[in-house]
Amino acid sequence: MCPGPIIIQGPNGPPLKAAIIGCGGTGCNILAEGELVATDVRIAVGSEPDTMKSLKVEKRMLANVRELEKNAMISSKAVRLAGSEFEKELAGALEGVDITFTLAGLGGLSGGWGAVVGARAANVSRSMSMCVASVPFSVEGGSRRERAKAQLHSLTQLPGSILVVPNDMILSEAPSLPINRAFRVMNSVLASPVNLFLKSIGKDDLGTVKKLLADSTMLAMDSAEWDRENAEYAVIEHLEKSKWLDLSSNPAKSAMLFVEGHALYDGLNELGKLFSRNLGKDCPVMVASAGDRKSGLRVTAVVGF
Numbered sequence: 365m366c367p368g369p370i371i372i373q374g375p376n377g378p379p380l381k382a383a384i385i386g387c388g389g390t391g392c393n394i395l396a397e398g399e400l401v402a403t404d405v406r407i408a409v410g411s412e413p414d415t416m417k418s419l420k421v422e423k424r425m426l427a428n429v430r431e432l433e434k435n436a437m438i439s440s441k442a443v444r445l446a447g448s449e450f451e452k453e454l455a456g457a458l459e460g461v462d463i464t465f466t467l468a469g470l471g472g473l474s475g476g477w478g479a480v481v482g483a484r485a486a487n488v489s490r491s492m493s494m495c496v497a498s499v500p501f502s503v504e505g506g507s508r509r510e511r512a513k514a515q516l517h518s519l520t521q522l523p524g525s526i527l528v529v530p531n532d533m534i535l536s537e538a539p540s541l542p543i544n545r546a547f548r549v550m551n552s553v554l555a556s557p558v559n560l561f562l563k564s565i566g567k568d569d570l571g572t573v574k575k576l577l578a579d580s581t582m583l584a585m586d587s588a589e590w591d592r593e594n595a596e597y598a599v600i601e602h603l604e605k606s607k608w609l610d611l612s613s614n615p616a617k618s619a620m621l622f623v624e625g626h627a628l629y630d631g632l633n634e635l636g637k638l639f640s641r642n643l644g645k646d647c648p649v650m651v652a653s654a655g656d657r658k659s660g661l662r663v664t665a666v667v668g669f
Contacts, residue, residue: 369621369636370572371629372652377568383461383491384558385409385454385482386421387468388475390498390551394467395421399555401562407457409478423457425450429473436480436518451481451488458489462570465558466493469550471500471508476515483522492574493524494561496554501531501546520581527583527666529553533608557585560622560664564652573620576648580618580668584609591660596631599663600638609667616643618668622654625661635663 383405386395392408394400396419406421411432416424427450435448458464464486468479479495486493499516500508519526534546534553541549565573577583586609588602604611621635636651643649654664 369633369640370576370648370650371632371636372564372569372572372650373629373632374653375564375566375569377566380462380562380565380567380570381405381460382562383407383458383464383486385464385466385478385486387466387478387482388472389415390469390472390475390547390554391467391478392416392419394551394555395419397551397555399552399559401559403562405457405461407454407482409454409474409482411474425454427474427478429477432474432481433477436477436484436515438484451485454482455485455488458486458491461486461489461491462567463492463494463561464489465561466495467497467554467558468495469498469500470512470515471504472511476512480515480518480522483519483524487523492570493522495519495524495526496529496557497526498529498531498550498554504531525577525580525583525668527557527585529585530608536607553585556587556664557622557666560624560652560654564622564654569652572650576618576620576650577668582669583666584614584669585664585666587662587664589660589662595625595661596635596638599661600635603639603663603665604642606665609665611642611667614669616647616667616669618647619643619649620666621649621651622664622666623651623661624654624657624663626656627653627661639665 382403385407386392387409407423408419466482468475470476586606588599590598632651636649
């Protein structure tokens with residue numbers, strides 16, 4: 365039996381000072397699309413000058429992709445020291461930030477390698493680091509997928525958590541979706557955990573979250589919603605069977621539930637207990653209220669492995 369869930373009914377303490385680093389085409393597109401909640405610092409890292417100029421962000425950093433790859437390949441033992449001038453400038457922009465979200469599509473050059481440098485810069489600045497990244501569609505080719513694998517490995521060598529979203533999952537659930545539309549849907553999926561986290565978590569909650577995720581390098585995510593009776597049971601049943609989470613194959617080390625809908629303390633606690641029933645006995649579960657909605661219940665599970 366898991367210990368009782370940790371309940372957060374709203375952000376405790378002042379708002380988090382948060383930074384978002386959008387890397388490469390995917391990360392910069394998410395910054396441009398306007399779906400992200402307001403944050404203190406927004407940084408775009410990319411290699412295409414024309415695209416960078418149009419972005420309305422606090423800081424734009426134009427990268428040489430070969431130099432970026434070289435910097436990203438620096439041993440993780442050097443994590444406490446910013447290597448290149450590019451990395452020093454990036455780390456300096458993150459001074460005083462509580463948490464840094466790095467958004468990228470792995471497999472590219474400025475995106476994947478930029479995410480590695482961004483995550484390292486977050487650690488240099490002593491900011492909590494969370495990378496939210498997609499992995500390529502199968503149709504994108506073997507070389508891109510191999511590069512994504514190398515980039516993901518580099519990210520796992522750094523402190524912090526990586527939430528990986530497989531692009532192929534979108535096509536598996538909507539096989540007739542045009543590829544361009546699939547990319548836009550994926551961008552929305554990548555933005556959602558950042559928004560939920562910042563709506564739910566305050567400065568005084570951050571220590572609890574860090575402790576919860578301390579042993580979870582890789583994260584997976586899925587959402588479920590229900591607008592009829594027995595919503596709590598319906599959404600949890602969906603999440604327990606989710607192929608995105610794959611709880612039957614992978615033992616979970618931690619779990620966060622972000623709840624959108626009218627739910628008092630007892631309701632949040634019940635959701636946490638229901639989700640805990642198939643997890644390991646020592647797996648902590650946090651349940652956070654992410655705001656009300658017009659009808660029904662929507663729960664997003666972020667599970668650490």
